[in-house]
Amino acid sequence: MDKKLSIYLDDSIDTPLYIQLFLQLKNLIVEGVFRPNEKLPPIRKLAQQLRVNTITVVNAYKRLESEGLAYSIVGSGTYVASSTRHEQPLQPRDETEHLRMMEKGQIQVKEDTINFASTTPTPDLFPVDSFKALINRVLDRDKGEAFGYQQVQGYQPLRQSICDYLKNFSIDVLVDDIQVISGAQQGIDIVSKALIEYGDCVFVESPTYRGALEAFKSRGAKIVEIPMQEDGIDIETLKRSLATYNPKFIYIMPNFQNPTGYSYSHEKKLEILKIAREHNTFIVEDDFLSELSFTGGHSLPLKSLDRRQVVIYIKSFSKIFMPGLRLGFMAVPESLRGRVLAAKHTSDISTSGLIQRTFDLYLRENIWMEHINYMKDKYKKRYEIFLEAVRKSFPKSVRYKAPGGGLHMWFELPPGYSDQELYARCLKRGVLITPGSLFYSEGADTGHFRMSFAAVHSEKIETGVKIVGEVLHEYLGESTAPAIQIQEYSPFL
Amino acid sequence: MDKKLSIYLDDSIDTPLYIQLFLQLKNLIVEGVFRPNEKLPPIRKLAQQLRVNTITVVNAYKRLESEGLAYSIVGSGTYVASSTRHEQPLQPRDETEHLRMMEKGQIQVKEDTINFASTTPTPDLFPVDSFKALINRVLDRDKGEAFGYQQVQGYQPLRQSICDYLKNFSIDVLVDDIQVISGAQQGIDIVSKALIEYGDCVFVESPTYRGALEAFKSRGAKIVEIPMQEDGIDIETLKRSLATYNPKFIYIMPNFQNPTGYSYSHEKKLEILKIAREHNTFIVEDDFLSELSFTGGHSLPLKSLDRRQVVIYIKSFSKIFMPGLRLGFMAVPESLRGRVLAAKHTSDISTSGLIQRTFDLYLRENIWMEHINYMKDKYKKRYEIFLEAVRKSFPKSVRYKAPGGGLHMWFELPPGYSDQELYARCLKRGVLITPGSLFYSEGADTGHFRMSFAAVHSEKIETGVKIVGEVLHEYLGESTAPAIQIQEYSPFL
Missing domain, CATH: 1.10.10.10 (Winged helix-like DNA-binding domain superfamily/Winged helix DNA-binding domain)
Structure with a gap:
């Protein structure tokens, strides 16, 4: 041997x-x-x-x-x-390289690739002019003060503006509940530092956001995956798992979940709050897209229903603003304030004061609400084009649920087909999709894939979806039985 | 009971x-x-x-x-x-509150307090006008591109500028060795994530920077403190400790160490590199002040002598630039690149693109070097005034070594006196110093204190030092024997 x-x-x-x-x-x-x-x-x-x-x-x-x-x-x-x-049929080494680069957000996309993998808005949608005007106002007003260390918790006027803004979503919190962060990923990292000790257990939806899985693993957490259903997390499995494990928190995205796009029903929102209280655990709500509802229906954050301080609310401004700014905030139950503050300090001391002050003006002058409405219009249009193209081009055996909001959709191949194989085949045709394996803790190939319309211009959406449709027809229609034995899906793998 | x-x-x-x-x-x-x-x-x-x-x-x-x-x-x-x-004689609860707030960088200083605790430059020294001009140039040039996600490793042209800049310090690294970070504290956090697993051992100088101790502890590291001497770390103790422990890295500040202000002799720099190679461990060099040498003597970073890729170099631009910007970089041995990149991604995905692009112009147009020279002049003046005042006002029994650079000095009380007591007495007189206990892993009161002249204007330095001198004369001259039994100092406490 x-x-x-x-x-x-x-x-x-x-x-x-x-x-x-x-x-x-x-x-x-x-x-x-x-x-x-x-x-x-x-x-x-x-x-x-x-x-x-x-x-x-x-x-x-x-x-x-x-x-x-x-x-x-x-x-x-x-x-x-x-x-x-x-x-x-595949070059697995290349494929794996590609997957790793996707995980790291480092895909080197060829210029003519149609990129349904990125969930980042195209730069032409960023409000550069208004930003420039406001940053200059801040520089003239605050001068050197804008560049000193800021309070670890965040620039106080911005925290006030955030509280006012949250009233739009029926969230009622205090200025001192707000912790400014350098983007949602840092929020996840900070929660991990504040709550996870080596060997602790954390519950997540399955599938879920890769960056969260990595942060929890990095703290030595045991991760328990609870299946995600079309109306939210699987409550029965959650309850059963709570009989066995004692998680530090349950990490969820109640609206337009990543990657599925599914949203929790109102009942499930109430149910999970109740369960968290009963089991004396926290819920980490990662809200990156609540604003982007296209159907006019409600998509209130879970935090708006949180009467007992069990929800740690993490909010990014990246997806519908400017990802490169690195700005977000958390609303933290009082019992956790000190620990969260300490974790923020250990992470990067404070978030850029200049960016905080500029964004404060955005909120105060309602430019932010205008921008959201502008983005909503843009994305709604892309969403409708995307959905229409999918209806036209995809084989009927590929299952999906129209999310009614957000930036992406989740598709399920018939049993026995591999998402990594599909990913590789699409890539050969110049179209990037995200294989579902990325969203499972152990990378299980369950035959799902995610497509986002955030980074593709309307005129390219139709072309791209059509190509994926062709690849699907070809792959699913191959006369030989599917070559790949799919691993059985187990949420606790 | x-x-x-x-x-x-x-x-x-x-x-x-x-x-x-x-x-x-x-x-x-x-x-x-x-x-x-x-x-x-x-x-x-x-x-x-x-x-x-x-x-x-x-x-x-x-x-x-x-x-x-x-x-x-x-x-x-x-x-x-x-x-x-x-x-x-003290209100320990207040004192402890104060200490905790200092640790968190959150001291609420009364307006007329003379603050020798802060090492942050006063806002009037920040180059606001040049910054404003450059940020507007970036916005006009790059438009929306400045706000998209950046490469996790950092904006490529900035990494190139950094490589060119490092040549001034005899550091020869590749563009791909550079990892852009959101300030030095994040660098320490990233190194911790990349290298420390729960229960691993890390060596530090003693005393050392509190923010590093917190980051290492947060990863579950066992911390071994090696005494700092006037010419660098105690090599004999280091060797003895290496016979017992197998550290993931040794965290040091070779020039103008925080808090002591001491710098390594050239011999000790070579010696510690040799030791790290022999014991197959890394050195994390936190270089926050190399530029600030007032004596014209050499203060080359350890990284400039690193022929075998054992040094992970962390460089902040905060102390002599604008702390609130949150920008720095690491130069990473090739073997660690992947792990460092993954840790950066988990931490906050990437550093603000707008700030990176603006700072790139700073470096390219040599405005940065001009600024350093300007700051050096300013600080040199403050340093000289500070030193002169100390010579005039402090009791002879208080020991110190003039560092010849940097932003702070380290003082030793005669045996039997407490730095926390001194801190409390100075605070009552409206002067803030940093008790040495903050810089030891277990908070040992060894009768040391740090004073920084970064945040005090020249005209206030003399007044402030005089007051501390009076407090010292009073405290050390009290007829009763010192009330406090100092804990015996042990580097392994």
Whole structure:
């Protein structure tokens, strides 16, 4: 068993261990270290030697099989395929590279790629002129004061403006409840620092935002994934899980969830608040899109219903304002103020005073509300074009639910098809989608994908969706049975 | 033993446990729960019940004694003082509040307080006009692009400018070695995320920067404090400690260290590089003041001598530029790039693009170098006035070393005197200094204090130093023997 010596798994990087193992095994096979029809190491033994869970080895072996590099014989084991020199349908190394870059927000998109992966508005939508006028007003008014250290909690007048703004969403909080942050990701990081000790448990919706998973993992949290349904988190599974685990908090996005676009029903909002109170845990509400409702229906934040201070509310201004500014805030239950403040201080001391002061003027002069309405119009138009194109071009066997707001939609392939395969095929055609695997803690390929219309101009949306439709028809219509054995989906994987 | 039930120690807040315990015991005494001459719980027993180290209880009891609230009888135990209603020389609750606020950078300084605690330049020194001109140029040039998400690693042209700038300090790195960060504190946080797993060990200079201690502790690191000497870290203790521990990195400030102001000799710089290589560990160099040498002597960063990629270099532009901008960078060994990038992404995705682009112009047009020279002139003047005033006003028994650069100086009281007592006495006279206890992991009162001249105008420096001199003469000259038993200093406390 010399062969295992050359396998090295690094759990400090983002690539799932089973993918790392798969790639290295693949290399050993391609390089001929493992010979055709040779038996691969028994799962349990290899898992022991590499000090990983057996499921990691199982998944790596499955992946080898799905790539045609190995086959299994029931009751005997897994073997290297007879011929491994056949044309590969994917370049998994490239694909994995691509996935990692997507995770890091670092995709190097070719200029003519149609990018349904990004949820960032196109720069032409940013209100540059009004921003320029206001920043100059701040510089003339505050001079050097704008550049000193700010209060760790945030510039006081801005916190006041935020409180006033929140009244529009029926949220009633005090100036001292507000903690200014450098974007929502920092809010997630700060909550993690304030609440998670090594080995603590955290509940998340499944699927969920990758950046949150990474932050929780980085603190050594055990992550329990609760399935997301079309009207919100699966309450029954949540209750069952609460019988077993004692989570520090439940991280959710009640409106236009990322990646599914689903919103909680009013009943589920009330229910989860009740459950959190009863189980004495917090809810972290990541509200990045409440404003973007296109149907005129209500999409009140959970925080507006929070009478018992169980909701830690995180709000980003990025998605519908200017992501590069890095500005957001949290509304924090009083019992957590001190810990959140300490975590903010450890993170970056304070958020840029100049940006805080400029944004304060935005809110005070209602330019912000005007801007939201402008963006809502723009996005609504893109949304309608997108939806229409999907109806026209996608095979009927691809399932989705129109979210009625937000910036993205979630699609489900028929059973047995792989989202990573679809991703790779679309990429070859110059269209970027996000494979669903990115939104599961262990990167499970459940045959879902997300498409966002935030970064694609109206005239390109139709073209892009049409191409994805063609790829789907081709992939789903292939006469051979689907080559890939999908891993069974388990929320607790 | 009902009494112990009302004691609650919270190790998630910054106040040292022994201070928390001291304050709560004090309340119990003042409220009469413990009666005069009643024996306090045995040290070992109380420590067990509270699940703290015995040293915590020892320190709390010592503090009670030093405040006249208790006395000890050798071989018997500690007892409540006969009369506890006498005038208290300090208001420890206020003092502790003050200390906590200092730690959080939140001191609410009265307008006429002379503030030797802050190391932040006064706002009149900020280059507001040039900044305004450049930010408008960026807005006109880049428009919406300035507000999109930036590369996680940082705006590429800025990283190039930084590489060029570093040549002035004999640092030769590649554009891809540079990671832009939102200030030095974030750099420390990112290094912690990238390298520290729960239970890992980290070496620091002792005393050291509080914000670093907090970041390391937040990751669950074991912190080993290596004494700082006038020419750099104590190499012998470092070597001995390396025989016992295997640190992930050694965190140091080789030039004008905070809080001591000491700089490493060239020999010690070479020595610590050698040691790090031999023991296969990294050095985290926090360089916040290299530029500010007033004597014309060399103060090259350690990174300029790093031939083997062992130094992670963190550079802030805050102290001599504009702290509220939140901008800095790291130069990272190639082997750590991926991990640092992932940690930055988890922290706040990216640093404000507008600020990055504006600062890039600063560097490109050499306005930055002009500004440094301007600040150097200003600070040199303040330094000289400060030093002269100290020579005139301070008792000879107070030891210090003129640092020849930087923004602060470190003073040592004669044995047996308390820096927290001195801090409280100065505060009563309207002068703020920083008690040395803030710079030790466990808050040990070793009779040191730091004074910075960054935030005090020249004309106030003399007045302020004179007042501190008077307080010192009074405190050190009191006819009674010093009331306080200083805890023995131990770097491994």
